[in-house]
Amino acid sequence: MDPSQFQPPIPGRLVETTDALGNAGHAFVPDPIPPNLDLGSKTIRLALSQADQALARLDGIAHQIERPDLLFRNYLRREAVLSSKIEGTHTTLADLVLYEAAHVAAPGGDNEVVANYLAAFDYGRARCAEIPVGRRLCSEMHEILMRGEDARATKPGQIRDCLVVIGTPPLSAARFVPPPALFVNELSENLEAYLREETEAALIKLAVAHYQFEAIHPFRDGNGRLGRLLISLWLQKERILTEPMLYLSAYFEQNQNEYYDRLLRVSTHGEWTEWILFFLRGVETQSIDAALRTQRLVELRRTYHHRLTGPRVPQNLHRLVDELFKIPAISIPMARDFLGITYPAAKALIDRLVAAEILSPNSIVIRGTAYYVAGGLLNSLNEQVDPVAGAPAA
16 A cells, blocks of 8 residues: 555544564554534535435335335345445356255355345344444344355454455555554444434435445455445434335446545545545435336236236235245245145146246256246346336346
């Protein structure tokens, strides 16, 4: 890390340090938060207003739609895939739902890494009703997030006790070096206290907190995924959103270079305003995306049920359609067990869903069991949304 890139007024200080091999260099120790921000500019006020309005409209939609539980799990899956993609994994949404359905993957493989993201969010969502979003919750979620990883290298659930380097070692060549371990507990305690205060507007606070978490880098590995996961968790904890509908990883992944650059330039140049504007644009963009995507999924569910109307259509078919919106992959044994019917009866229902083009005809065999994917549903989740027309982008 080149000390000359840090230009006043930086929100922290450089300290001399050495890595595990004895190489000397510098690390950045961020100041405690809140920072001294000028939030009175017209640009900031407008961006905050637009993000707040988009978020409020999204939350309103959650109260209006039927069976929100059928939709929002898929948003979390998409977030898990994209957040992990930023860190270099290569799992697709189809890979993830097949892994969830079949419960089969190589230990430490990308599917398991992404599935851990879902499990960590589920745990955190339940746990934050009991404890604040802070060091203890982060450690417990990190332990889940890092399951299957090399425990000696990553030390799941443990605040780091060593120096970490972002980018290519040695220290002098690194993109960024977070604070040495001796500063981490105090800075994390300050971050936890800041999240409990009612000072800044909620989204400003979230932008500041996300930067600070990434700057502290409290764990050996998994900080990026955990930091992005905490955004959605905190929005729910504070009842800003009543359902887990907003995830920013799609925006960060589409603007990955700018995402990293904006975070870095807070440290190197004190560019808080530029980072906060970028973050607020992300909230607005993804709120609009989630609102349009929700409308599209509601219409798709209505279309699927309409295809299955008629005097000889068993109600179990409609139950399977709704189950596919919870997890867009199914096998005949899964349908049999879910409905409590015989294997032949379950097979007949799966065949009818294939004929109705709700399930893709080409099954994927995993350990001798054929799994069918709801291809149209996955495509609807994967396609970009045109925020003007409200339709899939070309």
